[in-house]
Amino acid sequence: MRHLELQARPWRERDADACIAWRPPTDSAAGWVSVSAWRQRIGAWQALLARHTDARGAWLLFDSDPLEFSAALVAIWERGEQAILPADDQPATLAALRDSGQPLGTLAGGLRAGADRDPAWSNRPLPAVAVTLYTSGSTGEPQRLDKRFAQLDAELATQRALWPYTEDLVIAQVSHQHIYGLLFLILRPLAEGVPFATRPCPYPETLHAWLAACAGARLQAALVSAPPALSRLPATLDWPTVRHAQGRIYSSGAPLSRAASDLAQALLGSPVHEVYGSSETGGIAWRVQQQGESWRTFPGLTIRSDAEQRLWLRSPHLADPQSWQRQADRIVLDPDGGFRLLGRADRIVKIGGKRLSLTAMDRALGELEGVRRAQTVTLNRRELRLGAIVELDPAHVPHDHASHRATVKRLRRDLARRFETPALPRYWRFVETWPTNAQGKLSATLRERLFADLDDRRAPRWLGERAVADGIEVTLEVPEHCRYVDGHFDAQPVVPGVTLVHWAMQLARRLFALEADFAGLERLRFPQPLLPGDRFRLTLSRGRVKARESLMITCESARGQHASGRLMLTESHDVA
């Protein structure tokens, strides 16, 4: 198939009987969609736009159906008007863009095209800006990115030169509202004349069924994917019977782990081509991890790094192809001309492939009721997840499991107005006083201590400590899934007294640099047990009884006292 630049309007040039799209077997009308049928949808959108046009000459386009989306986009281009693509359909994102243009498609208040119509081609020039992308509201103020046709065509040519679509169709597991999905699922197929699937394919079972249909029809499909989907392919599905239908696999949005890359290749039978880039820069580099960890710059681009290891880029995919632009990512150059990524220099992270500004999240959290101060941190769990350290007004501090859950629910619900669900903090640490080290900083050590119980099922949840008259008072919570918590399904689980003694000894070792060992209890009472989720204060003070060292402990929660008494210690020189 002949490659046509977008500026050559391939939607007009293609043979009417050629296929523009493929309806997957899970659709009621499975099969091919012809260019002529698609042109009828362009005509339908043209009729709609003609009725609703206003002085702005700009349209806010969000449509989950790639066929309708592409028809609407072409209809806008044919009018010489501006297509604005919101990154998501969250109310806050749309509210920020409300005045920029008339909403179209499957977003709240969006206009939808009606019955099929013949398209009308005029000699109006294409708009100066092909698409305007906005970073989502989750990265602070939505940032506007204009892409001209020359930039998009340069990028399409780069990819076509490296990896021409030799497959029969293209399947995507990512959104075409973002630059990567837009290029690989909509614009490349349009320029290269390869059909795209008319529905997104987010789940592995769906992918398996579509590949099975392709295998049955002797078709091969390219896959436009991303780390969340590729790192969760179930080995239990019968991939060997469908994998000869799998063409090239692409992944972008975040680096894929080596293990996930290996697994995807083993199951799908094709190596994963990772693309590194951003909405601002377009594609920068690529790699196939089985050939090496380092990234190779796309042909036609030049990169360098500066004293701060920041990446500098000169690229035909940028608005100004001649100038050097400094990026937020840090890199290290390899002797072979490739580079490795070291992470970002700012507080932008990617969660579930979506960009998120931790600064914006901290600010949003800090504005919620009862919150005095907040800081989010990234935690490498099975996926990158957020933890939140939140200083609350005393009246809002939760004291037990139920109030902790209620507080988390309230804060997450409030944040959900602005952020997508995967971006919401999952691990919460509510403090009464902002935890700081001797230099007044919430240091990395303190941040680790706040979340240490996630990796140590025997540890209490640490929430701060302060000096009191005769010792040190530590604020703790009983983790709900603490290994020491007794009790089963039907019984109320409780924290055994011996666990409190153990925690007190561990804390004393750190706080008092104690070397002595536990030697016995003296007048230690446990008036009532602690329950999972209870917030409590454990006060420790050192003392001497005759010649022996001892540790006084008291433990209190909002429900009253849980322990008080004395732990006798061995003389430190007794310890061999």
Add this chain to the structure above:
Amino acid sequence: MTTTALEHELKEMIIETLELEDVTPADIDPDEPLFVEGLGLDSIDALELGLALQKRYGITLESDAESSRQHFANLRSLAALVEARRVS
């Protein structure tokens, strides 16, 4: 296995698999939505949960994304799915 016991097992699987540190089985109302407004699970969790069901019960979900994810609406529908399709 009674339904209640299966529901409890599924609650523990969800908590363990998705590392929900402050959620106990009692917090999961079998009729409350698991996603977004209820328990607050998200699209990554949905993939993770699908994987766990396949590993633990040998369940293969439908290829039709919409109908297969309807089973994930709440704990009761999830238990019904496991009951009907588990490979024992």
